[in-house]
Amino acid sequence: MAIAYFEKLYLIFIIMFFRDVVGHEGLKNRLIKTVRENRVSHAWLFFGPEGSGALPLALAFAGYILCTNRGEKDACGSCASCNKTGKYIHPDLHFVFPVNRSRSVDKDGVTSDDFMADWRTFLNANAYGSLTQWYSHIELENKQGVISTEESKRLTAKMSLKAFESDYKVVIIWQPEKMNDQAGNKLLKLLEEPPPLTVFMLVSENPEALLTTIRSRCLSVKVPRISESDLKDALMQQKGLSGDQAAEIARLADGSYLRAIEIAEETEEEDYNFARFRDLMRSCFKSNIPELVKHAEELATLNREKQKSFLEYGLRVIRESLALHFDQRDIVFMAGKEKEFIPNFAPFVTGNNIITFTGELNKAIADIERNASGRIVFLDLALKLAALFKR
Numbered sequence: 001m002a003i004a005y006f007e008k009l010y011l012i013f014i015i016m017f018f019r020d021v022v023g024h025e026g027l028k029n030r031l032i033k034t035v036r037e038n039r040v041s042h043a044w045l046f047f048g049p050e051g052s053g054a055l056p057l058a059l060a061f062a063g064y065i066l067c068t069n070r071g072e073k074d075a076c077g078s079c080a081s082c083n084k085t086g087k088y089i090h091p092d093l094h095f096v097f098p099v100n101r102s103r104s105v106d107k108d109g110v111t112s113d114d115f116m117a118d119w120r121t122f123l124n125a126n127a128y129g130s131l132t133q134w135y136s137h138i139e140l141e142n143k144q145g146v147i148s149t150e151e152s153k154r155l156t157a158k159m160s161l162k163a164f165e166s167d168y169k170v171v172i173i174w175q176p177e178k179m180n181d182q183a184g185n186k187l188l189k190l191l192e193e194p195p196p197l198t199v200f201m202l203v204s205e206n207p208e209a210l211l212t213t214i215r216s217r218c219l220s221v222k223v224p225r226i227s228e229s230d231l232k233d234a235l236m237q238q239k240g241l242s243g244d245q246a247a248e249i250a251r252l253a254d255g256s257y258l259r260a261i262e263i264a265e266e267t268e269e270e271d272y273n274f275a276r277f278r279d280l281m282r283s284c285f286k287s288n289i290p291e292l293v294k295h296a297e298e299l300a301t302l303n304r305e306k307q308k309s310f311l312e313y314g315l316r317v318i319r320e321s322l323a324l325h326f327d328q329r330d331i332v333f334m335a336g337k338e339k340e341f342i343p344n345f346a347p348f349v350t351g352n353n354i355i356t357f358t359g360e361l362n363k364a365i366a367d368i369e370r371n372a373s374g375r376i377v378f379l380d381l382a383l384k385l386a387a388l389f390k391r
């Protein structure tokens with residue numbers, strides 16, 4: 001568990017194939033059938049709640065259409081076309097998504113083209129990502145993204161060109177509800193007089209916000225919440241969770257793979273914090289200096305957010321321990337392994353040392369916030385706590 005915690009958890013999770021999309025087997029088969037029977041509509045509207053996988057499904061569908069060596073169930077994954085779609089660099093695959101002036105792209109008339117590199121890293125990290133995550137990825141700060149008139153002008157110009165390498169051009173428009181009316185009307189024109197061999201895929205979380213004229217031009221594909229059993233399977237296969245862990249998270253995730261991943265990360269963080277805090281306290285009891293140095297070094301390798309999360313976890317354990325020490329069981333909250341650890345730890349947290357105890361942890365949090373060296377902060381903390389237990 002500890003090793004995985006240090007890796008960027010969900011780094012490479014490229015979705016360009018149906019086999020990577022969680023659940024929705026029936027929908028996948030329907031989409032594949034339209035391609036195999038050569039009756040791909042020129043305009044599609046994929047819609048579903050956040051985390052249900054409407055964008056991954058559209059990406060896989062695009063990959064399948066562009067593949068030059070399609071299998072019965074999926075794109076081949078190895079032709080020249082798949083190689084490019086898999087990296088989101090296929091010249092006949094176009095993307096439109098909400099953007100705005102950001103810290104790094106600060107000019108008038110920004111369009112999706114200005115953010116393609118960011119878009120690729122975003123999709124690589126998690127194609128189930130939310131709009132809020134996208135805005136934070138491109139550092140929009142408090143601004144909202146839009147799909148502007150400039151954007152639709154560019155799209156119209158691009159669509160007047162022939163496909164470069166494939167029979168088809170595919171355009172994925174993510175969050176089309178972010179189009180202003182002018183942009184919407186331009187898109188409507190494209191949908192009404194579609195360029196030949198072009199497939200538009202609108203991917204929406206709020207289709208009611210679209211112009212009805214646009215909606216009526218598209219073939220609708222409702223992407224429902226993912227079933228619990230599909231979520232469970234995906235968490236086991238893709239995240240290596242045990243059956244029990246996966247089932248528990250799937251039950252809480254409300255059909256959203258995005259939420260499931262978030263819960264898995266939170267659970268992992270809790271587990272890590274618990275084990276590390278317990279082990280650190282044991283080394284403090286023993287005043288084992290070499291062990292304290294090792295703990296400090298490991299904690300120093302975490303990023304700042306995780307260091308703070310560890311210290312805040314420590315504060316919580318101290319609070320619970322004190323409440324337990326004074327027999328205030330009704331306000332004690334303990335989960336899982338904490339139920340064994342905290343009652344053993346509680347006798348050492350007393351009215352005499354609680355102020356120093358929490359004071360040291362809070363001081364460490366403040367030091368981390370002002371960018372002090374993690375190694376020094378954690379070693380200093382460990383030595384002070386060890387001294388506290390000695391008294």
Ligand SMILES: [Zn+2]
Nearest residue numbers: 067076079082
């Ligand atoms: Zn292929």
